[in-house]
Amino acid sequence: MSFQKLDALGRKLEALEHALAILGADEATHMAVGGGEKRAEAMANLAGMYHAQSTAPEIRDWLEAAKAEGLSEDQRLALGEFERVYVNATCLPTEFVERRTAATMRSEQLWRELRPTGDWDAFLPALEGVVALVREEAQLRADALGLAPYDALMEQYDPGNRTAELDKVFADLKAFLTDFVPQALGVQEKRLADRPLKPLTGPYPIEKQRELGLAAMRAAGFDFTHGSLAVSHHPFCGGVPTDVRMTTRYRTDEFLSSLMGVLHETGHALYEQGLPKDWSHWPLGKARGMGIHESQSLFVEMQVARSPEFWQFALPLVHLHLGEDAIPGWEVEDVLAKVNFVERGYIRVDADEVTYPLHVILRYELEQDLVSGKLEVSQIPEAWDAKMTQYLGISTINDPKDGPMQDVHWPAGIFGYFPSYTLGAMIAAQQWAALEKDIPDARGQIAKGDFAAVNDWRAQNIWLQASRWSTPDLIRRATGEPLNAGYFKAHLKRRYG
Amino acid sequence: MSFQKLDALGRKLEALEHALAILGADEATHMAVGGGEKRAEAMANLAGMYHAQSTAPEIRDWLEAAKAEGLSEDQRLALGEFERVYVNATCLPTEFVERRTAATMRSEQLWRELRPTGDWDAFLPALEGVVALVREEAQLRADALGLAPYDALMEQYDPGNRTAELDKVFADLKAFLTDFVPQALGVQEKRLADRPLKPLTGPYPIEKQRELGLAAMRAAGFDFTHGSLAVSHHPFCGGVPTDVRMTTRYRTDEFLSSLMGVLHETGHALYEQGLPKDWSHWPLGKARGMGIHESQSLFVEMQVARSPEFWQFALPLVHLHLGEDAIPGWEVEDVLAKVNFVERGYIRVDADEVTYPLHVILRYELEQDLVSGKLEVSQIPEAWDAKMTQYLGISTINDPKDGPMQDVHWPAGIFGYFPSYTLGAMIAAQQWAALEKDIPDARGQIAKGDFAAVNDWRAQNIWLQASRWSTPDLIRRATGEPLNAGYFKAHLKRRYG
The missing domain is CATH 1.10.1370.30 (Neurolysin; domain 3)
Known part of the structure; x- marks a missing residue:
């Protein structure tokens, strides 16, 4: 059942979100000062996995197929949100996202330098x-x-x-x-x-x-x-x-x-x-x-x-x-x-x-x-x-x-x-x-x-x-x-x- | 270059190891008492991703192809370890691993009950x-x-x-x-x-x-x-x-x-x-x-x-x-x-x-x-x-x-x-x-x-x-x-x- 696939995907994404959330909080509260570079690298990689898994092309097929499945009211609402999130996450071409990420990272760094x-x-x-x-x-x-x-x-x-x-x-x-x-x-x-x-x-x-x-x-x-x-x-x-x-x-x-x-x-x-x-x-x-x-x-x-x-x-x-x-x-x-x-x-x-x-x-x-x-x-x-x-x-x-x-x-x-x-x-x-x-x-x-x-x-x-x-x-x-x-x-x- | 693929894989696996290591330490030191169930679920999912990524069949091809590439001494030694780890991780059939994991989990739980x-x-x-x-x-x-x-x-x-x-x-x-x-x-x-x-x-x-x-x-x-x-x-x-x-x-x-x-x-x-x-x-x-x-x-x-x-x-x-x-x-x-x-x-x-x-x-x-x-x-x-x-x-x-x-x-x-x-x-x-x-x-x-x-x-x-x-x-x-x-x-x- 396609809805089951979305459900299983949700659990994987939740695990990555969990890791990113706890690593983020830990960074601000308990991380050793010298741990930042590897932490950033790890979090970027996990975010990359999150992006790849949450925008995989087959999800589009699961979303379409799930619409025809006998779903409960909660599942029907869930499917709508799965789709909304998927559309919002995939509506930008990868090359654009890369360009934008690079530009905003540089701009934010420059702002930190110049703002004072x-x-x-x-x-x-x-x-x-x-x-x-x-x-x-x-x-x-x-x-x-x-x-x-x-x-x-x-x-x-x-x-x-x-x-x-x-x-x-x-x-x-x-x-x-x-x-x-x-x-x-x-x-x-x-x-x-x-x-x-x-x-x-x-x-x-x-x-x-x-x-x-x-x-x-x-x-x-x-x-x-x-x-x-x-x-x-x-x-x-x-x-x-x-x-x-x-x-x-x-x-x-x-x-x-x-x-x-x-x-x-x-x-x-x-x-x-x-x-x-x-x-x-x-x-x-x-x-x-x-x-x-x-x-x-x-x-x-x-x-x-x-x-x-x-x-x-x-x-x-x-x-x-x-x-x-x-x-x-x-x-x-x-x-x-x-x-x-x-x-x-x-x-x-x-x-x-x-x-x-x-x-x-x-x-x-x-x-x-x-x-x-x-x-x-x-x-x-x-x-x-x-x-x-x-x-x-x-x-x-x-x-x-x-x-x-x-x-x-x-x-x-x-x-x-x-x-x-x-x-x-x-x-x-x-x-x-x-x-x-x-x-x-x-x-x-x-x-x-x-x-x-x-x-x-x-x-x-x-x-x-x-x-x-x-x-x-x-x-x-x-x-x-x-x-x-x-x-x-x-x-x-x-x-x- | 296949060695590069192994190198990139290493970075992804390091990110998952990083998450698992910090989540594990956090669990023992700073986690709220009611956070255990979701933490276990998240870590099991991340470990599953680690296993899937580290045992993917294409790695075998990368390992073989990399042997023919012009590698530095460090890279040659690295390739040997990549292979050793891969062989050790893949030498058990999946159905056996599942059987063993289920049995040892039950056995360990039983031991915790009966040991006292x-x-x-x-x-x-x-x-x-x-x-x-x-x-x-x-x-x-x-x-x-x-x-x-x-x-x-x-x-x-x-x-x-x-x-x-x-x-x-x-x-x-x-x-x-x-x-x-x-x-x-x-x-x-x-x-x-x-x-x-x-x-x-x-x-x-x-x-x-x-x-x-x-x-x-x-x-x-x-x-x-x-x-x-x-x-x-x-x-x-x-x-x-x-x-x-x-x-x-x-x-x-x-x-x-x-x-x-x-x-x-x-x-x-x-x-x-x-x-x-x-x-x-x-x-x-x-x-x-x-x-x-x-x-x-x-x-x-x-x-x-x-x-x-x-x-x-x-x-x-x-x-x-x-x-x-x-x-x-x-x-x-x-x-x-x-x-x-x-x-x-x-x-x-x-x-x-x-x-x-x-x-x-x-x-x-x-x-x-x-x-x-x-x-x-x-x-x-x-x-x-x-x-x-x-x-x-x-x-x-x-x-x-x-x-x-x-x-x-x-x-x-x-x-x-x-x-x-x-x-x-x-x-x-x-x-x-x-x-x-x-x-x-x-x-x-x-x-x-x-x-x-x-x-x-x-x-x-x-x-x-x-x-x-x-x-x-x-x-x-x-x-x-x-x-x-x-x-x-x-x-x-x-x-x-």
Whole structure:
């Protein structure tokens, strides 16, 4: 039976994914410093095996033959995902993939060299080469998938995402935020005049911060029989669903950034740990995509862990683990003022949740124009500056390092990914609103550190759905309506208005 | 060029070996408890890919064609090893391998269940099945390799090992030890009457023991840019040459067992770290075999780290890391009396270096008779008891758990491996003797904690030779003569006589 062949292939690919995921996590946490070269070689070879096995020509025949087989409902959905993944993986000719890989590797290396000094002019030719290839790729994907070029790029990260819908939602959000950011800053100024920010006094020993982080993870529902927390330079959530490898980093003068980071990654981890077990080796059993994944991390980090209710529960936890005098005199309001501090800034990854979407929308708009050819690479600095000035009121024209050279995505040839970040923030808010309809006492439960009902709702509506539905369909099924920026706007007004 | 194909194959196999080695080490050190099932599935799949790729029929053609190609000396030797490995890996029919794998897995599981109660009668039928398969395997290997059946089994672990030579060397050693054990026990009794064993007072905090172990590893030459030390239930040396994963375990009432274990594994680690870098992906670039590997661990553990010279250096190190009053009043002689304590015992893995070879020779003799059919499985308990009584003066007839059921090897179908342990001990002694001829001050250098010249000698004569020579040829080239039990006997007389 052809479906059986796909099933067996899924198990082999899962084994290679497992190896790549654990080797990747191990590299960041436990590898000896001199082990990197051979590790890279081994991982490249395993990735090559993965590519060869997942794109073998006979799979096309299995997919066709399996359609005629008597399949269960799960198997029928699985077949659809097997096919979607296969088409996405095989729609680029090998010679193109090789050309693109070589160019983006060189470009990313060059970016790492040039970013510290912000030498845009030296970087320009490499990025022009990458954008030319991205345009070519978008067209190849568009032809294969019957989509518009930019939609075909997004399809890799969030199946079903279309600019037709996203443009409207982002336009709505942008109009709102352009007014709301100054308003939120004004409200914040008044609040801080009444109640100034309290300084963190530290030092906060790493071992105690670790215990606090573990306690927060445990409360949020992390399953320590299927995962662990380690330290790495860049925090991540990796590993496999049965053994999720989360990391954080610590500084001893501050504990909130590590704790909030841990809660963010816990959101990713819960999704992975909550995926259906039985078909973990089918594409159908994997997490849906980047936007949904980000919605799960932002649900925990933004919807829950920056709320007053969460801090009713978490403040005693801080005292328990860091000591009664860790933050002397702090009340919930003081923590919230700190973790929800709003600021206009240049750097996307440092942005708060109010200004963050404007960073993303700026990139989303520029990417579309770059892919369509409306914008050339040489015009990026001026276009970037114009939008930064318009959306956030700050200029980057003399600072490419903190302007268009700040992110790795474009140098690495990753286009169509940025919208997922803000998509995630909006989905998280929409999920919270839907959840609160079903569980009116959700905030009260969080205030007691009780995540059971909240997580059960998410398990049923998101995690166990895995890749059964496209991103827009999953949003609709989970929340009862299509993506709607209104919930995120309401969330911001409630917290910052 | 066909050699190029073999070279490329080597890189793919190295990637899979890398993944299996790191996943294996990770499993014992960092895996979440619930991750085992998927880890086992992933590793089985990767091992299956390794097997399929390393035994593909076209390799036979590449091997033949490469013989006619203009190869360098290294490539010519590499081709020989590629072929040796291929022949050993392909000489069993697939249906036989499947039958054997299923039977030994069941047998090993049953052994784990029955060993605690020593239920030999319940285990007998399973072991009979395994031995029948081992006889079949030995004959299949013998036919393919043109060797005698037991030699063909040993060939997997130590290429070139032949009973014709080993029988003589083991007979010599056995005759010596049967007399020497009582003599050494008598000497020990007198020594202890003059100077009783001092008790360890503890507790020895784990963190301090870890620092002591790391210091000992560093002194012995372990390269921490290419390896690390972690904790696991069963100590091992795993990982890959560029990132050796060593483990130990700690108890707080005692520190010598962990320290000696660390030094043993450091011996394995130095060999792996010292292998030639350029052809790590060829079979030629791997460690020679089990006997040579064990010789490297026993060189450090037995020849060096249980010597008075080493403890001149190590005793201050103990005080430095565990505290001045860690072992109050102990002198070098007190440590040596402890770590070199001789005792007749039932259990091979607990045996000291004087009695250990008798445990091995007993198994070597029984294995040969089991493979040849001279001995039936049902006769093992009596044969075992007779030899234990004759060699060590202790009876196991009423205690199968601590008799023939103590080791995993036979339940797992591993025959021909036991001799490597004592082969290693003999080679280590012979290497030390050869090294001391070239470096007359070797003991003086060890007393200063200076391993540079000793390690350089071993690098040149053993580590960098990798798999260029058969085990007997490597012994001959490194030490100037064939395996000779005389050096091991002289070592024992010096230390225990």
